Amino acid sequence: MKTAIRDFDSGREAVSHILEAARRAGATSADALYVWTDEENVTVRKGTLEKIQASQSQGLGIRVFVDHAQSSISTRDLSRSHIDELVARAVAMARHTAADPYAGLPDELLAPAADPETLFPPETEIPTREALFERAQLAEEAALRYDPRVTNSEGADSARSQARIVFGNSLGFLEGYRKSSYSLSCSVIATEGDSMERDYWYVVGPLWDVTKNPEAVGTKAALRTVSRLHARRIPTGSFPVLFDPETARSLIGHFAGAISGSSLYRNATYLKDREGTPVMSEKVTLREDPFIPGGLGSRPFDGEGLPTRKKTIVDRGRLTTYLFDTYSARKLGRHSTGNAVRSLSDGPGVGVSNLIVTPGTKSLEDLVAGLSEGLLVTELIGFGVNTVTGDYSRGAFGYWIKNGTITHPVSEVTIAGTLDELYRGIVEVGSDLEIRSSINTPSLLVEGLRIAGE
Amino acid sequence: MTTPPRHDIALFFEHQFGTSPRLLEGVLGSAVLSPAVDDADLYFEYTVREHYSIEDGIVKKAGQDVSQGVGARIVAGERTGFAFTEEFDPKALTRAVESARRIADKSGNSAPVSVSRPGRPASDLYPVTDLTLDRPVPEKIAVLETLDRLARAENSKVVQVMASLASEIKTIQIVRKDGTIVADRIPLTRINISVIVQEGDNRQTGTYGWGGRTDFGGLVTSEKLSHAAREAVRQALVNLSARPCPSGTMNVVLGPGWPGILLHEAIGHGLEGDFNRKGTSAFSGRLGERVASPLCTIIDDGTIPGRRGSLNVDDEGTPTQRTVLIENGILRGYLQDRQNARLMGAKSTGNGRRESYAHPVMPRMTNTVMLAGESDPGEILSSLERGIYAVNFGGGQVDITSGKFVFSMSEAYYVENGRILYPVKGATLIGNGPEVLTKVRMVGNDMALDTGVGTCGKDGQSVPVGVGLPTLRVDGITVGGTH
Numbered sequence: 001m002k003t004a005i006r007d008f009d010s011g012r013e014a015v016s017h018i019l020e021a022a023r024r025a026g027a028t029s030a031d032a033l034y035v036w037t038d039e040e041n042v043t044v045r046k047g048t049l050e051k052i053q054a055s056q057s058q059g060l061g062i063r064v065f066v067d068h069a070q071s072s073i074s075t076r077d078l079s080r081s082h083i084d085e086l087v088a089r090a091v092a093m094a095r096h097t098a099a100d101p102y103a104g105l106p107d108e109l110l111a112p113a114a115d116p117e118t119l120f121p122p123e124t125e126i127p128t129r130e131a132l133f134e135r136a137q138l139a140e141e142a143a144l145r146y147d148p149r150v151t152n153s154e155g156a157d158s159a160r161s162q163a164r165i166v167f168g169n170s171l172g173f174l175e176g177y178r179k180s181s182y183s184l185s186c187s188v189i190a191t192e193g194d195s196m197e198r199d200y201w202y203v204v205g206p207l208w209d210v211t212k213n214p215e216a217v218g219t220k221a222a223l224r225t226v227s228r229l230h231a232r233r234i235p236t237g238s239f240p241v242l243f244d245p246e247t248a249r250s251l252i253g254h255f256a257g258a259i260s261g262s263s264l265y266r267n268a269t270y271l272k273d274r275e276g277t278p279v280m281s282e283k284v285t286l287r288e289d290p291f292i293p294g295g296l297g298s299r300p301f302d303g304e305g306l307p308t309r310k311k312t313i314v315d316r317g318r319l320t321t322y323l324f325d326t327y328s329a330r331k332l333g334r335h336s337t338g339n340a341v342r343s344l345s346d347g348p349g350v351g352v353s354n355l356i357v358t359p360g361t362k363s364l365e366d367l368v369a370g371l372s373e374g375l376l377v378t379e380l381i382g383f384g385v386n387t388v389t390g391d392y393s394r395g396a397f398g399y400w401i402k403n404g405t406i407t408h409p410v411s412e413v414t415i416a417g418t419l420d421e422l423y424r425g426i427v428e429v430g431s432d433l434e435i436r437s438s439i440n441t442p443s444l445l446v447e448g449l450r451i452a453g454e
Numbered sequence: 455m456t457t458p459p460r461h462d463i464a465l466f467f468e469h470q471f472g473t474s475p476r477l478l479e480g481v482l483g484s485a486v487l488s489p490a491v492d493d494a495d496l497y498f499e500y501t502v503r504e505h506y507s508i509e510d511g512i513v514k515k516a517g518q519d520v521s522q523g524v525g526a527r528i529v530a531g532e533r534t535g536f537a538f539t540e541e542f543d544p545k546a547l548t549r550a551v552e553s554a555r556r557i558a559d560k561s562g563n564s565a566p567v568s569v570s571r572p573g574r575p576a577s578d579l580y581p582v583t584d585l586t587l588d589r590p591v592p593e594k595i596a597v598l599e600t601l602d603r604l605a606r607a608e609n610s611k612v613v614q615v616m617a618s619l620a621s622e623i624k625t626i627q628i629v630r631k632d633g634t635i636v637a638d639r640i641p642l643t644r645i646n647i648s649v650i651v652q653e654g655d656n657r658q659t660g661t662y663g664w665g666g667r668t669d670f671g672g673l674v675t676s677e678k679l680s681h682a683a684r685e686a687v688r689q690a691l692v693n694l695s696a697r698p699c700p701s702g703t704m705n706v707v708l709g710p711g712w713p714g715i716l717l718h719e720a721i722g723h724g725l726e727g728d729f730n731r732k733g734t735s736a737f738s739g740r741l742g743e744r745v746a747s748p749l750c751t752i753i754d755d756g757t758i759p760g761r762r763g764s765l766n767v768d769d770e771g772t773p774t775q776r777t778v779l780i781e782n783g784i785l786r787g788y789l790q791d792r793q794n795a796r797l798m799g800a801k802s803t804g805n806g807r808r809e810s811y812a813h814p815v816m817p818r819m820t821n822t823v824m825l826a827g828e829s830d831p832g833e834i835l836s837s838l839e840r841g842i843y844a845v846n847f848g849g850g851q852v853d854i855t856s857g858k859f860v861f862s863m864s865e866a867y868y869v870e871n872g873r874i875l876y877p878v879k880g881a882t883l884i885g886n887g888p889e890v891l892t893k894v895r896m897v898g899n900d901m902a903l904d905t906g907v908g909t910c911g912k913d914g915q916s917v918p919v920g921v922g923l924p925t926l927r928v929d930g931i932t933v934g935g936t937h
Contacts, residue, residue: 045532049533050534051814052534052556053536054536054554055812056539057540058540071515071516072517075519076520076521076522076523077540082520086520089518090518093516093518093591096516097514097595098512098513152732152733197856198734198853231856266509266614267613267614267652268659270657345519381851381852381853381858382849382851382861382862383848383849383862384848384880384882384934386659388657389693389880393881393934393935395851395858395860395884412884412932413932414882414932414933414934415934416882416936417936450701450934450936451701452701
């Protein structure tokens with residue numbers, strides 16, 4: 001398919017039209033988000049093409065206010081008559097909802113914090129379907145030939161996505177940016193005797209270049225998979241737990257949820273009234289940086305059109321600030337921290353751009369070598385995380401460490417504790433930080449968690 | 455326009471978007487019928503959604519969503535080409551089909567297709583009148599205000615009530631390779647209440663949700679609202695006095711209803727046709743083998759009227775059915791869509807499902823249920839020497855290949871000598887799918903379906919599902935507690 005990259009005109013035009021339609025329908029203020037995406041996804045399995053998915057899609061998310069009452073709509077149909085009718089319905093619906101004195105657009109109209117053109121690398125050439133196919137095939141091939149115990153495949157997947165995002169509100173804000181993402185992933189099955197295991201590896205980033213080494217992706221997927229063969233349980237007990245960067249990321253994600261202004265005003269976080277106090281071990285410093293060039297969470301303005309900004313969230317263990325959008329800030333007598341997030345069908349709510357945990361000095365190998373006994377965790381499953389109570393209990397896969405070396409893979413165990421104990425029990429932060437997601441952290445070594453097994 | 459007209463579901467797309475049989479013949483005939491093509495379909499969807507939420511005592515969010523599009527799929531052997539468009543004109547449709555077909559067919563040969571008038575499914579599992587979307591906005595807002603008021607009146611420790619009502623009407627039309635067209639209109643409503651109670655520094659949550667493919671009058675009654683508010687508050691209060699959960703391998707009694715997600719995670723996913731065709735499931739190649747205690751018979755049933763997981767036809771137009779997965783402990787069947795069934799020499803079981811026009815079809819569960827056994831639930835509990843009685847759960851997840859699955863308790867009790875001693879904090883249970891049902895010791899006579907809240911995620915796609923379970927005793931599950 002020929003890829004047409006649109007300029008901002010249609011998005012800006014649609015947003016301007018909506019804001020005008022809302023005004024005409026009786027809205028006292030409004031905002032609108034336009035998202036256009038062009039995506040292609042190619043799956044290769046056992047060397048041959050298995051699936052192609054291609055799409056171009058556009059959508060609108062609209063919020064209207066009648067004084068302090070609001071309602072929202074989203075649609076995929078951009079025809080003017082449809083939009084006019086929907087906006088009129090939204091205004092009618094808003095009149096039924098209760099007035100909320102804190103609801104409304106931000107107080108000010110501010111310019112974006114960064115030039116979108118410098119924030120996102122220029123797109124040179126969009127890869128063809130054939131190019132996507134080739135990299136997926138190379139990745140899977142490398143995985144399948146890595147080890148004879150790699151006997152089956154769930155396939156390799158190569159994907160690209162080009163997006164255009166435009167946001168405007170009736171204060172006069174109207175800005176847009178483009179965003180690209182490329183990914184390559186590979187998942188294989190290894191068998192030996194009656195043991196069968198699956199694992200995967202992936203890369204993702206703003207440039208096609210991120211997938212330039214497909215063999216490395218396949219090889220790592222295969223290595224991770226065969227390493228898991230003959231995984232077994234370990235005895236129940238309390239041991240140090242070393243989270244690798246992939247699993248440590250989820251811990252930082254739970255934390256970001258627990259410090260959001262919306263959790264705070266709902267009484268829905270164990271971190272209430274903890275600003276300025278230690279919430280993690282003093283080894284941990286956590287920053288937010290919305291301006292990493294091409295970063296997966298990078299953005300010049302937030303979901304309400306306010307400028308994003310860099311901040312230190314946790315400074316050597318101490319919580320320096322909660323995160324607010326306009327609504328939660330108003331409710332709590334604070335100011336927005338530029339952390340509103342918005343999607344077509346939902347929002348705004350509170351979220352983050354890019355988070356980075358400052359790396360320490362020890363490599364993952366050093367950390368393993370320093371343990372007389374412990375569990376290295378490489379995958380977590382399940383939903384046993386409650387940020388209201390702070391209780392934490394999840395299923396884990398990983399490796400048992402004895403006398404500084406890995407002795408065998410581990411599965412069918414859980415790790416449990418409280419989030420507060422977990423974050424304050426971080427005794428080491430690894431040096432292995434790699435920016436490959438919107439949340440980025442090195443390995444984290446935690447003491448005081450309970451492992452349930454045999 | 456937003457609420458589709460009630461009559462003429464079969465002609466909805468033709469009336470609304472001008473997609474006549476002749477136009478469809480042109481679109482399909484231009485591309486699909488080369489000999490390499492095993493299957494092809496166009497999936498038309500027009501969905502209207504509405505959602506309301508309350509917090510801090512006021513309904514401050516109300517929203518609507520209109521989602522429309524056509525997914526085009528061409529299947530050849532193990533290969534699938536998939537594309538979608540959000541426009542309904544012949545050019546957009548032809549472009550989508552062209553994009554999808556290039557995977558299967560390089561010859562460009564095509565044969566004419568004769569498209570028939572749309573037909574309705576033979577079964578009729580859900581109403582088409584008095585749907586939630588038909589009711590005036592203030593009635594729906596009143597539901598949430600009532601829930602809020604009832605929950606706060608229930609106990610003074612309630613510090614927050616969050617409730618939501620979400621409803622949709624999905625109208626679909628599936629145009630198949632043989633020219634037949636099946637049209638259906640599928641309603642769905644879900645209501646949820648979540649409360650936070652506080653006592654000193656101790657803050658706990660409780661939730662209750664219900665719903666299904668039923669009319670508004672059937673879902674919203676004053677009894678149901680009272681029950682929901684009471685249950686959510688009761689669960690939160692129980693958790694206020696919960697103690698740390700023990701850890702390690704122990705015997706567990708699961709309560710009836712929603713704990714059926716055990717079946718969904720431990721068994722259901724592993725029996726989906728795609729994983730078994732590819733040999734990547736822990737259950738691959740095990741048909742006819744014993745995988746559960748003889749006390750266990752498990753079915754997947756998409757034909758239960760009004761249930762959240764039920765459908766008249768699946769998203770490939772195949773009528774849903776009651777499929778026996780495990781019969782008295784023996785593995786009997788897999789869940790199939792058309793492609794995987796064909797490749798495995800089997801028949802579709804009506805389990806081909808997709809989240810929307812923008813997502814490809816996969817084999818998915820509908821309502822997954824263990825049939826009632828013979829034990830009295832009270833006797834099952836009193837048989838437990840030392841262990842956990844798990845009454846309610848949050849979500850679960852499974853690793854299909856190794857069979858390891860987890861699910862999280864949201865209300866559970868520590869039991870000794872058949873007596874409930876105290877509630878324990880939420881914890882994750884972990885087990886091995888092919889093993890766990892061999893450890894079933896007793897099956898209760900109290901099978902219950904869940905209240906209509908399940909959503910299943912697979913490969914990034916979410917679809918509504920149901921589960922059902924009688925009280926069950928399972929010996930030797932790992933409990934992920936903290937002491």
